[in-house]
Amino acid sequence: MTIDDAPREALRGGPRELLRWVATGAAVSRADLSRLSGLSPSTVSQRVEALINQGLLEEAGAGQSRGGRRPRQLAVPTGGAVVGAIDLGAHHARIGTLDLSGRVVQGRTLPVRIEDGPETVLGALLAEVTALASGGGAVSSGGADGPSLASGGGAAGALRGVGIGIPGPVQHSTGRIVSPSRMPGWNGFDVAAFCADRVDVPVIVDNDANLMALGAHRTAHAEMDHAVYIKAGTGIGSGVISSGQLHRGAQGSAGDISHCRVVADPAPLCSCGNAGCLEAVASGAALVTALREQGVPVDDLTGVLRLIDDGDRHATALARQAGRAIGEILAVVVNFFNPQVVAIGGRLADCEPLLASMRATLYERCLPLATQTLLIERVATSQDIGITGAAHLVIDHVVAAHP
Amino acid sequence: MTIDDAPREALRGGPRELLRWVATGAAVSRADLSRLSGLSPSTVSQRVEALINQGLLEEAGAGQSRGGRRPRQLAVPTGGAVVGAIDLGAHHARIGTLDLSGRVVQGRTLPVRIEDGPETVLGALLAEVTALASGGGAVSSGGADGPSLASGGGAAGALRGVGIGIPGPVQHSTGRIVSPSRMPGWNGFDVAAFCADRVDVPVIVDNDANLMALGAHRTAHAEMDHAVYIKAGTGIGSGVISSGQLHRGAQGSAGDISHCRVVADPAPLCSCGNAGCLEAVASGAALVTALREQGVPVDDLTGVLRLIDDGDRHATALARQAGRAIGEILAVVVNFFNPQVVAIGGRLADCEPLLASMRATLYERCLPLATQTLLIERVATSQDIGITGAAHLVIDHVVAAHP
DNA sequence: CCTACTTTCTTCGATAACCGAACTAAGTAA
DNA sequence: TTACTTAGTTCGGTTATCGAAGAAAGTAGG
Numbered sequence: 083m084t085i086d087d088a089p090r091e092a093l094r095g096g097p098r099e100l101l102r103w104v105a106t107g108a109a110v111s112r113a114d115l116s117r118l119s120g121l122s123p124s125t126v127s128q129r130v131e132a133l134i135n136q137g138l139l140e141e142a143g144a145g146q147s148r149g150g151r152r153p154r155q156l157a158v159p160t161g162g163a164v165v166g167a168i169d170l171g172a173h174h175a176r177i178g179t180l181d182l183s184g185r186v187v188q189g190r191t192l193p194v195r196i197e198d199g200p201e202t203v204l205g206a207l208l209a210e211v212t213a214l215a216s217g218g219g220a221v222s223s224g225g226a227d228g229p230s231l232a233s234g235g236g237a238a239g240a241l242r243g244v245g246i247g248i249p250g251p252v253q254h255s256t257g258r259i260v261s262p263s264r265m266p267g268w269n270g271f272d273v274a275a276f277c278a279d280r281v282d283v284p285v286i287v288d289n290d291a292n293l294m295a296l297g298a299h300r301t302a303h304a305e306m307d308h309a310v311y312i313k314a315g316t317g318i319g320s321g322v323i324s325s326g327q328l329h330r331g332a333q334g335s336a337g338d339i340s341h342c343r344v345v346a347d348p349a350p351l352c353s354c355g356n357a358g359c360l361e362a363v364a365s366g367a368a369l370v371t372a373l374r375e376q377g378v379p380v381d382d383l384t385g386v387l388r389l390i391d392d393g394d395r396h397a398t399a400l401a402r403q404a405g406r407a408i409g410e411i412l413a414v415v416v417n418f419f420n421p422q423v424v425a426i427g428g429r430l431a432d433c434e435p436l437l438a439s440m441r442a443t444l445y446e447r448c449l450p451l452a453t454q455t456l457l458i459e460r461v462a463t464s465q466d467i468g469i470t471g472a473a474h475l476v477i478d479h480v481v482a483a484h485p
Numbered sequence: 486m487t488i489d490d491a492p493r494e495a496l497r498g499g500p501r502e503l504l505r506w507v508a509t510g511a512a513v514s515r516a517d518l519s520r521l522s523g524l525s526p527s528t529v530s531q532r533v534e535a536l537i538n539q540g541l542l543e544e545a546g547a548g549q550s551r552g553g554r555r556p557r558q559l560a561v562p563t564g565g566a567v568v569g570a571i572d573l574g575a576h577h578a579r580i581g582t583l584d585l586s587g588r589v590v591q592g593r594t595l596p597v598r599i600e601d602g603p604e605t606v607l608g609a610l611l612a613e614v615t616a617l618a619s620g621g622g623a624v625s626s627g628g629a630d631g632p633s634l635a636s637g638g639g640a641a642g643a644l645r646g647v648g649i650g651i652p653g654p655v656q657h658s659t660g661r662i663v664s665p666s667r668m669p670g671w672n673g674f675d676v677a678a679f680c681a682d683r684v685d686v687p688v689i690v691d692n693d694a695n696l697m698a699l700g701a702h703r704t705a706h707a708e709m710d711h712a713v714y715i716k717a718g719t720g721i722g723s724g725v726i727s728s729g730q731l732h733r734g735a736q737g738s739a740g741d742i743s744h745c746r747v748v749a750d751p752a753p754l755c756s757c758g759n760a761g762c763l764e765a766v767a768s769g770a771a772l773v774t775a776l777r778e779q780g781v782p783v784d785d786l787t788g789v790l791r792l793i794d795d796g797d798r799h800a801t802a803l804a805r806q807a808g809r810a811i812g813e814i815l816a817v818v819v820n821f822f823n824p825q826v827v828a829i830g831g832r833l834a835d836c837e838p839l840l841a842s843m844r845a846t847l848y849e850r851c852l853p854l855a856t857q858t859l860l861i862e863r864v865a866t867s868q869d870i871g872i873t874g875a876a877h878l879v880i881d882h883v884v885a886a887h888p
Numbered sequence: 889c890c891t892a893c894t895t896t897c898t899t900c901g902a903t904a905a906c907c908g909a910a911c912t913a914a915g916t917a918a
Numbered sequence: 919t920t921a922c923t924t925a926g927t928t929c930g931g932t933t934a935t936c937g938a939a940g941a942a943a944g945t946a947g948g
Contacts, residue, residue: 251852251854325727325732329727331822332855333855333857338854341852342820411817414745418739418741418742418818419725419739420735420738420739447746452734455735
């Protein structure tokens with residue numbers, strides 16, 4: 083299935099916007115919506131009624147009076163798992179079901195072996211998600227942790243769509259994977275088509291960094307027009323919000339900064355064949371490799387982070403170098419794009435030395451005008467940020483599709 | 486005067502869009518407009534009538550039959566100079582009057598001494614523009630070349646606005662200049678307020694690179710959603726088009742890549758105090774300085790370009806280094822932003838060695854996915870591209886303001 | 889308890905934008 | 919001359935939105 087890009091709607095007070103205001107708590111009553119949207123009370127009433135009839139909104143008793151009649155509170159139906167999401171990572175996948183407000187109803191982390199190929203991996207994950215959505219029981223018993231927000235129990239309401247995040251370049255318009263670095267056997271795979279054969283609801287595929295960006299933007303920076311999110315985990319990527327919308331670029335590869343060159347003393351070779359790529363210097367995988375080459379035995383990224391926490395010289399130095407490298411690239415990006423906020427997520431975001439170096443480099447290298455009011459933050463650290471973004475993508479799509 | 490950002494209008498077939506289609510020749514008749522916009526013939530007729538009544542459109546006889554009734558051709562009134570524009574440069578300013586289609590009616594290049602300060606410089610240029618618009622005669626006799634498109638003669642029609650491009654960071658929303666590199670005495674100057682006291686029509690101020698970007702995009706790449714334009718002259722800057730709109734960023738400083746750091750063997754000092762800024766390596770001013778330091782006597786950028794044309798080793802080597810430096814930064818930008826087109830303008834755009842190095846670096850350093858269909862072009866080399874962009878900015882503003 | 893005022897929300901024309909169908913205008917092709 | 923094509927207008931009809939008025943439901947003060 084091909085997804086028509088960025089479902090447009092009237093700029094002011096469209097159904098998506100109303101829904102989002104209610105979901106985020108920005109609006110509780112019809113009067114709130116009227117004030118926020120600038121629409122007349124009568125128009126809002128009409129629209130809200132339509133949304134209620136579609137099951138996208140519901141009334142939730144009376145609220146607090148503010149000196150007059152009490153508002154009839156509005157809420158997005160909760161507990162009904164209506165969106166499935168998969169956030170595929172290098173070693174694990176976070177899957178879940180979410181309600182219309184973007185809240186996680188059920189979440190699971192599953193181990194994944196990317197090298198098994200797309201059919202096996204995606205087939206299993208899709209089955210798992212649909213099982214979650216329909217009954218709650220898992221297909222396999224390999225689930226790691228339980229539901230993160232067991233707000234109801236079962237999954238009421240029918241599944242309306244599935245969102246999938248892939249840790250590599252994805253052509254969002256076609257749903258096809260394009261020459262990923264660390265995913266042998268996945269090149270050219272048509273995720274959207276594969277999924278369309280297995281589930282009968284819309285499937286939306288995007289890059290994992292884009293999903294993180296969307297999730298973080300919607301939950302933390304909804305009022306910021308321009309934002310950049312860095313996802314630094316095993317790999318490194320970024321997602322861009324421009325004028326409040328996810329910017330995907332001409333080929334849908336926007337935000338892919340992993341192979342930008344940075345200065346590094348012994349420029350390490352990258353999986354792409356070049357030397358000195360950002361990914362070869364500042365990704366989790368790079369840190370593991372570099373430490374091992376220095377003779378420090380580490381198992382994985384977790385081990386590296388533990389070493390850094392323990393104050394290991396070598397590991398900390400590498401983290402600082404990684405932070406500088408990210409900061410270097412980000413400096414160009416900030417000067418060029420002039421966002422309101424830059425936020426870093428992924429497992430490396432919890433690494434203080436890295437973050438500090440990145441910040442320092444950013445402030446040193448950017449125009450004062452660009453950093454003057456720039457927020458440099460950590461993405462609210464949550465394993466669910468990816469599937470949250472995926473859900474928002476799906477919700478936007480299904481809400482826009484409705485009459 | 487404060488300009489409300491990006492005058493919004495209905496996405497489909499707004500008056501601006503209709504006007505632009507006629508101006509660019511994409512549409513000639515009401516039927517064309519109906520097909521292009523998707524609006525019904527009756528609606529288009531209505532709107533066209535309104536535009537004609539506003540004097541923004543006129544009928545121009547009958548066109549060629551295509552097997553049926555001949556279309557009643559539409560045209561944007563020409564010859565009437567209705568917009569004034571100033572494209573301020575380091576040593577010269579291009580000023581002119583333009584008609585509603587964005588075509589130059591009268592154009593002049595005047596010598597400018599930036600160091601005389603904003604009041605003197607802008608005061609003189611404003612006087613010159615208003616003189617051009619009202620009578621055609623110049624205030625001073627220092628004009629360099631004559632009208633570039635003397636399509637009518639006098640300037641009919643009243644002036645509807647003035648657009649001004651400044652070779653430094655401008656906060657477009659307020660019209661204020663913010664810490665420019667090469668403009669002593671201009672820091673913090675409120676261009677918009679200054680001009681508002683002198684002319685009684687809207688004045689819109691923006692960065693010169695933004696104006697070039699807008700001008701080039703409208704005239705050459707109107708159908709490209711995402712584009713990046715580099716202006717490499719005495720200084721270096723860029724303008725960004727995102728989703729068809731000029732992207733100004735949070736502070737309006739987007740596109741200011743002049744102080745991004747690049748690798749350079751003897752990293753030259755920049756006017757900003759840092760070393761290795763793009764501007765200190767790859768700008769016209771930098772080339773002049775570097776050549777002089779090597780003992781080659783050159784007067785100005787023109788001299789440098791002549792040396793390069795003559796095959797001078799030193800000058801050519803510097804041009805190649807400049808091209809590599811621009812390519813380096815642009816590679817990050819292209820990976821990050823994934824535009825459909827990158828175009829380079831300004832006086833250095835005619836320097837072949839620079840362009841070749843830039844291209845090579847770009848192809849070497851970018852994701853294949855990002856360069857696969859990327860156009861790398863020269864901005865159609867014209868001294869009028871800046872004032873054209875300025876005019877478009879003004880036209881968009883005044884058309885949107887009309888009822 | 890009653891009155892005045894606030895806030896919330898709905899009801900009910902009025903208005904404006906847009907559309908579609910029918911129609912006029914003006915041509916080509918055979 | 920007839921049939922067909924394209925261009926453009928006229929004219930009701932539909933739809934979205936608004937504004938005014940009012941109903942609903944409260945608070946505050948006597």
